[in-house]
Amino acid sequence: MSTAILTTDLSSLAADIVSRALKAGASDAEVTVREGDEFSTTVRMGEVETLKESGSRGMGLRVLIATPNGHRVASTSSSDFSAEGIDHLVSGALALAHVTSEDPFAGLADPGEFGKVEGDLELYHEDVYSLPTADRIDFARRAEAAALAADTRITNSDGGNFDAYSGRKVFANSRGFAGEYRSSSCSISATPIALGRNGEMQRDYWYTYARSLKRLDTPESVGAEAARRTLRRLDARRAKTQQAPIVFAPEIARSIIGSIFEAATGDAVYRGASFLAGRLGEKIAASSVTVIDDHTIVGGFGTSPFDGEGLPSRRTVVVERGVLTNYLLNTYTARKLGMKSTGNASRGLAGNPGTGAGNLFLAAGDMPHDEIISGVQSGLYVTELLGPGINLVTGDYSRGASGLWIENGQLTYPVQEITVAGNLQQMFQNITAIGNDLVFRGSVASPTLRIDGMTIAGE
Amino acid sequence: MTLSPSTPAAVPQHKKYFLDKFGITERLLERCLGEALSAGGDYADLYFESIASTSIGIDESLVKSASQGVSAGCGVRVLSGERTGYAYTDDLSPDRLLRAARTAALIASGPAKQPVQGFTETKTPSLYPAPAVDLDSDLSAKLDLVMRADKAARAYDPRITQVRASYSDELRRILIAASDGTFASDTQPLARLNVFVLAKDAERTARGTSGGGGRVEIDFFQTEKTPEHFAREAARQAILQLGAVAAPAGEMEVVLGPGWPGVLLHEAVGHGLEADFNRRKTSAFAGLIGRPVAGPRVTVVDNGTMPGRRGSLNVDDEGSATHETVLIENGILKGYLTDKLSARLMDMPYTGNGRRESYQQIPMPRMTNTYMLAGDDAPEDILRSVKRGLYAVNFGGGSVDITSGKFVFSASEAYLIEDGKITAPVRDATLIGNGPEALKYVSMVGSDLELDEGVGTCGKDGQSVPVGVGMPTVKLDKMTVGGTGR
Numbered sequence: 003m004s005t006a007i008l009t010t011d012l013s014s015l016a017a018d019i020v021s022r023a024l025k026a027g028a029s030d031a032e033v034t035v036r037e038g039d040e041f042s043t044t045v046r047m048g049e050v051e052t053l054k055e056s057g058s059r060g061m062g063l064r065v066l067i068a069t070p071n072g073h074r075v076a077s078t079s080s081s082d083f084s085a086e087g088i089d090h091l092v093s094g095a096l097a098l099a100h101v102t103s104e105d106p107f108a109g110l111a112d113p114g115e116f117g118k119v120e121g122d123l124e125l126y127h128e129d130v131y132s133l134p135t136a137d138r139i140d141f142a143r144r145a146e147a148a149a150l151a152a153d154t155r156i157t158n159s160d161g162g163n164f165d166a167y168s169g170r171k172v173f174a175n176s177r178g179f180a181g182e183y184r185s186s187s188c189s190i191s192a193t194p195i196a197l198g199r200n201g202e203m204q205r206d207y208w209y210t211y212a213r214s215l216k217r218l219d220t221p222e223s224v225g226a227e228a229a230r231r232t233l234r235r236l237d238a239r240r241a242k243t244q245q246a247p248i249v250f251a252p253e254i255a256r257s258i259i260g261s262i263f264e265a266a267t268g269d270a271v272y273r274g275a276s277f278l279a280g281r282l283g284e285k286i287a288a289s290s291v292t293v294i295d296d297h298t299i300v301g302g303f304g305t306s307p308f309d310g311e312g313l314p315s316r317r318t319v320v321v322e323r324g325v326l327t328n329y330l331l332n333t334y335t336a337r338k339l340g341m342k343s344t345g346n347a348s349r350g351l352a353g354n355p356g357t358g359a360g361n362l363f364l365a366a367g368d369m370p371h372d373e374i375i376s377g378v379q380s381g382l383y384v385t386e387l388l389g390p391g392i393n394l395v396t397g398d399y400s401r402g403a404s405g406l407w408i409e410n411g412q413l414t415y416p417v418q419e420i421t422v423a424g425n426l427q428q429m430f431q432n433i434t435a436i437g438n439d440l441v442f443r444g445s446v447a448s449p450t451l452r453i454d455g456m457t458i459a460g461e
Numbered sequence: 462m463t464l465s466p467s468t469p470a471a472v473p474q475h476k477k478y479f480l481d482k483f484g485i486t487e488r489l490l491e492r493c494l495g496e497a498l499s500a501g502g503d504y505a506d507l508y509f510e511s512i513a514s515t516s517i518g519i520d521e522s523l524v525k526s527a528s529q530g531v532s533a534g535c536g537v538r539v540l541s542g543e544r545t546g547y548a549y550t551d552d553l554s555p556d557r558l559l560r561a562a563r564t565a566a567l568i569a570s571g572p573a574k575q576p577v578q579g580f581t582e583t584k585t586p587s588l589y590p591a592p593a594v595d596l597d598s599d600l601s602a603k604l605d606l607v608m609r610a611d612k613a614a615r616a617y618d619p620r621i622t623q624v625r626a627s628y629s630d631e632l633r634r635i636l637i638a639a640s641d642g643t644f645a646s647d648t649q650p651l652a653r654l655n656v657f658v659l660a661k662d663a664e665r666t667a668r669g670t671s672g673g674g675g676r677v678e679i680d681f682f683q684t685e686k687t688p689e690h691f692a693r694e695a696a697r698q699a700i701l702q703l704g705a706v707a708a709p710a711g712e713m714e715v716v717l718g719p720g721w722p723g724v725l726l727h728e729a730v731g732h733g734l735e736a737d738f739n740r741r742k743t744s745a746f747a748g749l750i751g752r753p754v755a756g757p758r759v760t761v762v763d764n765g766t767m768p769g770r771r772g773s774l775n776v777d778d779e780g781s782a783t784h785e786t787v788l789i790e791n792g793i794l795k796g797y798l799t800d801k802l803s804a805r806l807m808d809m810p811y812t813g814n815g816r817r818e819s820y821q822q823i824p825m826p827r828m829t830n831t832y833m834l835a836g837d838d839a840p841e842d843i844l845r846s847v848k849r850g851l852y853a854v855n856f857g858g859g860s861v862d863i864t865s866g867k868f869v870f871s872a873s874e875a876y877l878i879e880d881g882k883i884t885a886p887v888r889d890a891t892l893i894g895n896g897p898e899a900l901k902y903v904s905m906v907g908s909d910l911e912l913d914e915g916v917g918t919c920g921k922d923g924q925s926v927p928v929g930v931g932m933p934t935v936k937l938d939k940m941t942v943g944g945t946g947r
Contacts, residue, residue, distance in 0.1 A: 046741070049544070050544055050568070051543060051544060052544070052545045052546075052823060053545070053546050053547070053568050054546075054547040054548070056548045056550065056821065058534065060551075062530075075526070076527040076528060077528040078529050078530060079530035079531075080532070081531070081532040081533060081551045082531060087531075090531070094529050094596070097598060098528065098529060101517075101524065101527055101600045101601070101604055102524045102525065102526065103523035103524040103525065104523075105523050105525055108525070158741070158742060160741070160743055195864055202865070203745065203864045203865065204865055205743065205862070205864040205865070273623045273659065274622065274659060274661065274666055275668065352516075352528040352529075352530050353516075353528050386862075388860050388861075388862065388867065388868075388893075389859060389860040389891055390857050390871050391857070391869070391889065391890075391943075393668065393888075393889045395659065395666055395667060396665070396668075396702075396889075398888050398889045400708070400889060400890045400891040400943040400944065400945075401869070401943070402860070402868075402891055402943070404867070418865065418867055419867050419894070419895055419941065420893065420941070420943075421869070421890075421891050421893050421941065422943070423708075423710065423943045423944055423945045424945060425945075457943075458710075459710040459711050459893075459942060459943045460711070460941060461711075
């Protein structure tokens, strides 16, 4: 059962709020309206532990007031869809706009820039909500059961999960842009716990995530993979402090690609708050490195028809054969840098637009994963990173890690309670192998990655 | 720093807020609880929440953002054995509330149960002010704070090239009614001022951040912790980092400064002592009550009753007054942090630690303000005792794997200690350890207990809640530092 409230046409509501804001004195206005349904269940040790089902909605207004030297901007958000609630949303935003400063770079995008990708991007599938609750619980139960059955050393569990989400997003502005899209997603995961020889516990997890039920892996395969990942951590040792080649598993390597994106956002660049500021056109990574941010992949987890400011979604090459080719920009940061938006505006209900990635990935290389491992004499295969530890201003990188030690080209014993450290500037240059195993399990993806010259700290 | 518990005071009529604004009567609460138990179940509760928030930001000396938001909703929970059913609505009309109650009820399957007739109001202290107005339309005082911060940071040093400062506050009103007769309400203010700066010289760029606040009103920033205080602190850190050398790598002696480095306790032991992980026996601390988990000088408490603190609460999100709970006493593990569900299932005391991010979330055992009590050592003696090590005084944050016990926390301001003296500042580095073991290496505990300035936000299962941490200067004989240097 879905509890979404669909009493109002959200697009008309958004258009109505835009026109009310203009009447109340705004020079320009932008409105976001969102609604969503969520379902989640956890099965633990074979029994249903939680069952949650609900829906909610919210709206946000951003107003701009033109002044001789730019614009003043302010925003409001609300979950109150009554007439009185909407009145407050509009009057509140205009009152706030009078306290902000004139900013010469603030303002909506230029008229010719608005638009959206036409055609079905396959973001929404009705089947996510087609199953009875009992069947959804069964997905979670089967995933956990498969993990528990995999090995006698798996003695406990943080449960199996099934989650589903569907939502609608509407955006309209005073320059005539109006757009909306629906999206759906569902996932199955399992988190088993295994007991080692000395009584030490380890947990790991695995998941499948898709926009349609049909595209999910089976619960059994999720459980089996979660068990495999957990068991390989058992009886871990520490490693000696040393410099050694590090191979990052794909699900870990993607966080490093995420750091390239963050460092190349216009906001970080115009402030000089990034080690990539001012490096456009320079070689910032090994020649094998090509990073792409594509918001248009049909069915992609990071796909949308338009960005947070109503600009059409597009594909941007961030790094091409090691050379930084584009910063990632919204309208504001583009103006600050004297450039054009790359359609990377992200938006919450309140506040100014930020910068967000779509489907961000490191282009696959041609080496099979096993070949990358077999090329390492002595080094670390990282399967988990822990903690923050990334400074994008300097590029300094230092994070907790666990994984498997590589000896003579073979994965050997598990290691834990160590750190891996370096500087992202050198780390990008020192990417010495890229796998052919690129798979999107979320909106950011990377193949297996080998980086040389980093420091491992342990015993 | 006041560490004494507060005096109970008269409870304001918070519940009138939901009656006046949304028409939530006692009769309606009883009907919803009856509906929630219509398919059986042991317990049901309703959690009403209304939040009004304001934020304002200065950036490049321009006030580039100002925003306000309001949201309201209700979550309905039904417990049946170890099962939890949950549903919520952002429409507080009777039919939507009853519908949410019917959805949550589906977790149970049996004959209908009756809630306890009549409510007993939880007696609560007044640990913080309870403003009467939701949204303050006059932003001039808040504007003044961020403008002062901008000015003070720029004045600190000509090498400061970028300054961003933001002020944000929220007022959360809650009302909780449960089938066991619990009835509680509260008005919870939370305010925070943040400063971020960049410093630049011919060779390098460095960042510095600072911030703080608590369950306070705006006068706190005018009288106690001023914008200038936070701005100078952020600027000082950035300038310092311009001259930092590579952090060392490997095991060494580590001295942690007082205050925010208490994030060590939050990660190393705090999460592992939350009762849900121990009920499921998925925590590295499961079954260790009564056993040594730290050096004999270590006593750690979680205390939700400290006036004005970011992690403090008059009442937790399940309607109970908060407590001071001893977690580790002289190195021995004493207890867990519980919510209603885990206290009942584990037959342990309910410590008033049931918290949730919002009405859309199921409550869980969470920390409030977690800190180590002061010891006898003079901070300078602690530093003097170290031959070669790291002195870490500020951190970016941390993380923990509850099951294996491995935790990290990332130093943003740290120095080398050589022959008992503080020498060069070092660049950012992560420290890593094993929760049940790390505190066994605590060999000295300073007399200088401090709590952090009010910046902590703790994440667990996707839910964020404000917390506090604290610690005196502490020496660990062994810890792994994740730098790149020697």
